[in-house]
Amino acid sequence: MIENPLLRHGLLVLAVMYLAWSLGSLEIDWGRTAQGADRAGRIFSRMFPPDFSRWSLLLKGVTESVEMALAASFIGMILAIPLGLCAASNIAPKPVYLVARGILVLTRTFHEVIIAILFVKIFGFGPLAGVLTLVVASISFIGKMLAEDIENMGNRQMEAIRATGASFPKVLIYGVMPQILPRYLGVSIYRLDANIRHSTVVGIVGAGGIGQTLSASFSRYDYDFSLAILLTIIGLVFLGEFFSNWVRGRLR
Amino acid sequence: MLKIEALSKSYTAGIPALDNVSFEVAEPQVVAIIGPSGAGKSTLIRCINRLVEPSSGSAILNGENVTTLNSAGLRKARRRMGMIFQEYNLVERLTVMENVLSGRLGYVSFWRAWRRNYPAEDISHAFNLLERVGLTGFQDQRADALSGGQRQRVGIARALMQKPDLLLVDEPTASLDPKTSRQVMRILVELAHELNTPTLLNIHDVPLAKSFADRVLGMQDGKLIFDGTPDELTEDALTFIYGEEDWSPEATAGSPEPEEGISSPEKATAV
Amino acid sequence: MTDGTAEAGYPDIWKRFSPRQTLVRYLWFLGIVFVAVWSVRHLDIPWFYFLDAHVQVADLAVRMIPPDWSYFDVIAQPLIETIHIATLGTIVTFFIAFPLAFLAARNTTPNLATWFIGRFILVASRSVNTVVWALLFVAIFGPGPVAGIWAVAFRSIGFMGKLIAEAIEEIDEGPVEAIASTGASRLKVLLVGVLPQVLPVIYGTSIYRWDINIRESTVLGFVGAGGIGIQLYASINQFAWDEVSLMLLTIFGVVVISEYVSAIVRQKIT
Numbered sequence: 001m002i003e004n005p006l007l008r009h010g011l012l013v014l015a016v017m018y019l020a021w022s023l024g025s026l027e028i029d030w031g032r033t034a035q036g037a038d039r040a041g042r043i044f045s046r047m048f049p050p051d052f053s054r055w056s057l058l059l060k061g062v063t064e065s066v067e068m069a070l071a072a073s074f075i076g077m078i079l080a081i082p083l084g085l086c087a088a089s090n091i092a093p094k095p096v097y098l099v100a101r102g103i104l105v106l107t108r109t110f111h112e113v114i115i116a117i118l119f120v121k122i123f124g125f126g127p128l129a130g131v132l133t134l135v136v137a138s139i140s141f142i143g144k145m146l147a148e149d150i151e152n153m154g155n156r157q158m159e160a161i162r163a164t165g166a167s168f169p170k171v172l173i174y175g176v177m178p179q180i181l182p183r184y185l186g187v188s189i190y191r192l193d194a195n196i197r198h199s200t201v202v203g204i205v206g207a208g209g210i211g212q213t214l215s216a217s218f219s220r221y222d223y224d225f226s227l228a229i230l231l232t233i234i235g236l237v238f239l240g241e242f243f244s245n246w247v248r249g250r251l252r
Numbered sequence: 253m254l255k256i257e258a259l260s261k262s263y264t265a266g267i268p269a270l271d272n273v274s275f276e277v278a279e280p281q282v283v284a285i286i287g288p289s290g291a292g293k294s295t296l297i298r299c300i301n302r303l304v305e306p307s308s309g310s311a312i313l314n315g316e317n318v319t320t321l322n323s324a325g326l327r328k329a330r331r332r333m334g335m336i337f338q339e340y341n342l343v344e345r346l347t348v349m350e351n352v353l354s355g356r357l358g359y360v361s362f363w364r365a366w367r368r369n370y371p372a373e374d375i376s377h378a379f380n381l382l383e384r385v386g387l388t389g390f391q392d393q394r395a396d397a398l399s400g401g402q403r404q405r406v407g408i409a410r411a412l413m414q415k416p417d418l419l420l421v422d423e424p425t426a427s428l429d430p431k432t433s434r435q436v437m438r439i440l441v442e443l444a445h446e447l448n449t450p451t452l453l454n455i456h457d458v459p460l461a462k463s464f465a466d467r468v469l470g471m472q473d474g475k476l477i478f479d480g481t482p483d484e485l486t487e488d489a490l491t492f493i494y495g496e497e498d499w500s501p502e503a504t505a506g507s508p509e510p511e512e513g514i515s516s517p518e519k520a521t522a523v
Numbered sequence: 524m525t526d527g528t529a530e531a532g533y534p535d536i537w538k539r540f541s542p543r544q545t546l547v548r549y550l551w552f553l554g555i556v557f558v559a560v561w562s563v564r565h566l567d568i569p570w571f572y573f574l575d576a577h578v579q580v581a582d583l584a585v586r587m588i589p590p591d592w593s594y595f596d597v598i599a600q601p602l603i604e605t606i607h608i609a610t611l612g613t614i615v616t617f618f619i620a621f622p623l624a625f626l627a628a629r630n631t632t633p634n635l636a637t638w639f640i641g642r643f644i645l646v647a648s649r650s651v652n653t654v655v656w657a658l659l660f661v662a663i664f665g666p667g668p669v670a671g672i673w674a675v676a677f678r679s680i681g682f683m684g685k686l687i688a689e690a691i692e693e694i695d696e697g698p699v700e701a702i703a704s705t706g707a708s709r710l711k712v713l714l715v716g717v718l719p720q721v722l723p724v725i726y727g728t729s730i731y732r733w734d735i736n737i738r739e740s741t742v743l744g745f746v747g748a749g750g751i752g753i754q755l756y757a758s759i760n761q762f763a764w765d766e767v768s769l770m771l772l773t774i775f776g777v778v779v780i781s782e783y784v785s786a787i788v789r790q791k792i793t
Contacts, residue, residue: 028667036669043659064566066562067565074559111742113742113745114742117756118759121759128572131563131566131568157342157344159303160343162330163303163330165331166357170357174346178346179343179345198652200652201652204745349537368539372535379537
């Protein structure tokens with residue numbers, strides 16, 4: 001696949017050197033790792049059969065996760081509009097554009113869990129921190145998509161509306177909105193699906209939802225309950241994806 | 253009615269796209285602007301309603317200098333200038349009626365515009381205009397379902413919906429076939445005359461300009477170099493506007509418009 | 524014409540939507556608002572926290588500035604470890620996702636059962652978040668980067684496997700048939716007919732996943748699976764905000780650079 005033999009062998013040598021270096025520099029407790037297979041066997045045997053007897057706790061966690069996802073998607077969807085408009089170079093003035101793009105890059109770079117733990121420190125444990133985390137992630141995601149759609153849309157239609165003497169807000173609702181609305185709704189629904197997936201992890205740092213239940217069960221070595229939670233999460237994610245695909249299919 | 257004084261525009265410093273253009277339209281007439289591509293026709297039209305900001309000079313509409321207005325004043329002035337575009341520029345996903353009614357956006361409140369709740373007089377006027385442009389019954393069709401000629405007729409209705417004091421028309425037929433072009437031009441010119449609306453019309457198709465315009469302006473390299481009646485647009489005048497050397501195969505290779513408009517002026521008058 | 528009355532002979536009413544359509548639209552709108560409001564209310568959010576949120580944030584900002592630059596000596600090694608976890612995890616993924624994709628692609632899988640197994644593994648892998656996988660692997664291998672590497676790999680398998688399988692399903696069947704008609708074995712057909720066509724996709728998705736994994740690796744330490752997350756978690760719990768801000772800055776730098784590198788390399792490949 002790589003024609004030059006020197007380059008091909010060079011890359012191979014480099015790869016081996018990298019492996020040696022990285023494995024050598026990692027602080028790996030080989031003794032502990034060697035017990036892995038053994039431990040995995042024990043953990044898996046304790047996982048089966050999954051324990052659904054505490055279903056009320058499970059249901060509470062799932063409901064909280066779904067509610068967090070719904071609330072965050074709705075708030076994020078609305079707040080993403082001003083951010084998206086500000087981050088579109090063909091609408092926003094240069095300084096506004098740069099600030100908005102900066103916010104987008106900053107919020108996109110940090111993993112949700114990092115944002116979640118900062119919110120937990122500010123607002124304490126519970127779903128509020130989780131909702132805020134998902135709101136930030138949603139604004140960032142939908143806002144970026146919106147900005148790109150606005151930049152890629154036809155400026156001609158906007159120009160025509162401007163030429164009628166319409167004010168900026170009216171240019172937005174007649175010249176911009178009809179062009180981007182279908183995609184915006186689609187992206188928002190997709191984000192709802194993503195929020196359901198992410199709502200299962202923010203709980204691990206104490207930001208509410210099913211993740212908190214999962215984390216607690218793991219720390220208590222309650223592995224049969226953990227598996228029940230994991231299966232529920234997989235089911236939930238599956239449903240979320242199915243719902244999102246169905247709605248987006250209908251929007252088209 | 254419309255007075256253009258020393259209007260200039262340069263996109264890059266030192267290279268004028270529009271160079272010291274002055275003229276006056278004193279009566280409601282259809283004024284065609286012809287000239288090779290890149291002559292500044294489109295820039296001239298867009299500098300009048302300031303979709304393109306002129307570098308210097310002034311455009312005075314009914315005694316009001318549009319070039320010095322602030323943004324609120326400019327919006328008020330734009331309400332009085334209807335514009336028709338080469339690519340129709342309809343809002344594709346909106347219905348024909350919404351597109352036509354958008355001509356009234358400068359007059360209705362945001363909330364009414366949002367709810368599509370336009371005054372009864374606007375709606376009946378829109379139906380009237382749709383009938384005039386031959387689109388009765390099309391009001392609920394989406395704009396992207398229409399043919400090019402139909403779209404341009406919606407564009408005309410939208411511009412007239414503003415009840416404008418001036419019509420700015422940018423290459424209305426450049427995206428249409430010859431037959432549709434003539435239909436669209438006929439509707440446009442008829443309505444402009446009937447409503448006594450002065451019309452500034454960019455057009456590269458000289459035969460169309462000669463058969464529909466009351467007056468012809470010729471432009472070249474951003475300068476106004478011809479101003480006369482269609483009859484005065486002789487072969488010599490055309491050569492003067494488009495330049496003889498531009499007809500050679502090498503020179504016209506990059507800009508086909510002058511070629512198709514000019515190559516046979518005799519035929520053009522015969523159309 | 525401008526006397527403010529409708530023009531005779533023309534309708535003066537036009538509605539964008541029929542009453543039925545209007546009703547349906549309002550119902551949708553109300554439904555969405557209702558669900559959102561109900562969700563927020565049911566969550567029992569203590570709104571009074573917001574009263575002093577700006578004070579808290581300002582306080583946090585003050586404590587974060589300036590970052591404790593001297594702490595960089597402590598986090599340099601964990602930062603490298605973070606990158607190693609992402610890289611090694613992606614390499615492991617490469618070797619697992621690759622055969623799995625052939626199992627999960629309709630045109631290369633041996634039979635329906637293998638296809639179903641392949642698909643199921645891909646879906647299960649994608650449904651569980653990296654951090655959740657890390658919880659599991661920390662329990663298995665104990666705290667440390669090994670758990671992190673496996674967590675990264677197990678989440679990435681589904682992602683890469685799915686994309687590669689889709690690429691396999693979209694290949695040009697021409698060369699495959701030509702090679703099969705020479706009487707080559709099944710493995711030879713895969714190696715010579717299919718592989719060259721999907722290799723660019725495999726490299727591309729590997730690099731793409733690598734830069735996502737860098738971002739994921741930064742938080743694995745929160746559950747003990749190695750990388751800078753361990754130090755970040757410790758500093759946050761000790762309220763050492765000047766250390767936190769330094770780590771956030773370096774994480775930002777590493778993530779942005781890896782995204783840039785990934786974009787450049789992918790551009791070169793395709």
